[in-house]
Amino acid sequence: MSLSNLLSIQDLDSKIIWQILHTADEFKNPNGGKPKKVAALNGKTVINLFFEDSTRTRISFETAAKNLGADLINFSAKGSSVSKGESLKDTAQTLKAIGGDIVVMRHWASGAAARLANANWIDASIVNAGDGTHEHPTQALLDVYTIWKHFGDDFSKLKIGIVGDILHSRVARSNLLLLSKLGAQIYLIAPRTLLPMGFDKDHSTLPGVSVSYSLDAVLPELDVIMELRIQQERMEGGFFPSATEFSNLYGLRKERLSKLKENAIILHPGPMNRGLEIDATSADSEKSKVLEQVQNGVLVRMAVLFLIGTKS
């Protein structure tokens, strides 16, 4: 299997997942500091096409492309009022005329990356950098890379808790699929209102996945706790009564920190709402790998762009 697009974790088999992780590791600077710089994508053009706000994902892909020697075009489609299908097609044709080799796309609509890859509007390879509430595959890959560097090859021993707004989270969806493929035991920890269809306390539609409505009940068993961002703008949506209540029940706070296993790690895809899903003590604790995640993001995105950009 060779990688020609990265649209969904669902398309990846375990061989290619490990190939991405090992390739990412090869880009790590042996002396610490910035990743290696290579010329593998000299003469290739990577286009960052962002229909939705992003800081770290865009900058991460930008750094990754530059480290590989690719030319980079940042295309911000913010403010476009054209209806979705038309605008995407028009944009794709513009990009085709410019001549991009890899398009990294973030879009507010679920399925937009797959649409762009399969509609024959463009010859470039497509990397999904987040599509609606569907998937964010490179985020899951960088989370798994971070977990792998801490715990080693055997994911089947690991209990991983994903906490918070799972319903709307593309990060959670991609992580769920990826960790499940690697054989980890996953707890979805959230109020019933923030769980996707098919998941409740007594029932789960994916192997290795169980559901808990209580964080405190499973906290001492977890090797990895992944807090998701609560989107403040959804507070009025009736998913939970108040921010304080959510934080009391599901937030990672000082008093919960001491109940975690000695070698457990804390992940957060960022940006963090300090005081809501995670407090300052937890976010800045030794267990927190949030900044490592950002560094690893560049390595993993280099691996993805490398494998796609050099396909024969």
Place this chain on the structure above:
Amino acid sequence: MNTELGVDLLSRDDISRAIRRICHEIVESNQGLENCVVLGIPTRGALLAQRIGNTLAEIESNSKTPIPVGTLDITIYRDDLQFRSQKEVTPTTIPASGIDGKTVILVDDVLYSGRTVRAALDALRSHGRPQKVQLAVLIDRGHRELPIRADYVGKNLPSAANEVVKVSLAELDGNDGVKIFRRVEDLNKVEVSK
């Protein structure tokens, strides 16, 4: 690759004698092994590097510290990635003593176009600055595309471009040996032209 008609070129004993001779040459030309590091290029170069490390330790058994041996993956530095389907990386392991100011002896199984070695020189740059880089190969089959040569050669093997040289090593392939193959499609062409 679709090949047949393998012809044996080196036996197990030939390989072990070649490695032993290469090791003596390494010791002789570096006047000992002080400051030397052996780095093998995956896959089979890394295995040969281990063997060379072991043999060097035997030869220079009075030296206090064993010669450091590591693995240098060069995949991400290749300039011909678009033409290769194989892009599996093997973890790079550089000995803790590093390569700064050292004599690095690169090891590979077959020297052909020279592109692997060129990539290896790039790869070394991300790990430090060696004082000197030398190259040891089991087989030099010619057809260089770059101005690169080996310092230590197990066997010079003039070959045709349509031939394939395959090194087998016990650690990976079950037994030691070097065979030369001709591609089947070329054989078919020969028959048709008859």
